[in-house]
Amino acid sequence: MRIIAGxxxxxxxxxxxxxxxxxxxERMRESLxxxxxxxxxxxxxxxxFSGSGALGFETLSRGAEHVTFVERDRKLAALLERTARDxxxxxxxxxxxxxxxxxxxxxxxxxxxxxxxxxxxDGSFGPRVFEWWLASAAAASVxxxxxxxxxxxxxxxxxxxxxxxxxxxxxxxxxxxxx
Numbered sequence: 158m159r160i161i162a163g164x165x166x167x168x169x170x171x172x173x174x175x176x177x178x179x180x181x182x183e184r185m186r187e188s189l190x191x192x193x194x195x196x197x198x199x200x201x202x203x204x205x206f207s208g209s210g211a212l213g214f215e216t217l218s219r220g221a222e223h224v225t226f227v228e229r230d231r232k233l234a235a236l237l238e239r240t241a242r243d244x245x246x247x248x249x250x251x252x253x254x255x256x257x258x259x260x261x262x263x264x265x266x267x268x269x270x271x272x273x274x275x276x277x278x279d280g281s282f283g284p285r286v287f288e289w290w291l292a293s294a295a296a297a298s299v300x301x302x303x304x305x306x307x308x309x310x311x312x313x314x315x316x317x318x319x320x321x322x323x324x325x326x327x328x329x330x331x332x333x334x335x336x
Contacts, residue, residue, distance in 0.1 A: 163218030
């Protein structure tokens with residue numbers, strides 16, 4: 158796995174998929190960032206369920222001002238910190254080793270321009286993150302939610318439809334924007 162564009166292009170992520178870790182693949186990231194356009198430039202970004210950090214580091218590479226990674230696995234969080242240090246982007250990163258549900262309880266989505274969430278496919282985190290974002294996001298905030306292909310759209314109940322969605326293998330990403 159490598160960063161596909163920007164200042165970190167070609168840098169390899171040191172994480173191997175396995176168990177519950179499903180790094181967002183290069184084809185999906187290429188499609189996703191094409192759909193986001195220049196949204197990442199200068200953005201304050203939140204990468205929930207960070208895992209390998211592929212989405213957050215790709216966003217930094219494309220000009221984000223700061224990325225907060227939230228990952229509960231201590232080994233993965235330490236790897237995110239080491240990667241940021243080795244790639245000389247630690248000043249633009251915060252790595253939080255915490256359970257996402259508890260960490261979100263004291264925060265508002267309005268603190269972030271872009272929120273990435275790639276939760277475990279075996280839980281109900283996707284709809285919970287969507288509800289948190291919907292309740293507290295700033296008007297121009299963007300949510301990118303990665304879910305199992307064919308899963309229900311958490312925005313359907315609220316009438317908010319994704320501005321873009323695409324499926325790759327067993328995963329689908331949906332981009333939501335308020336306002």
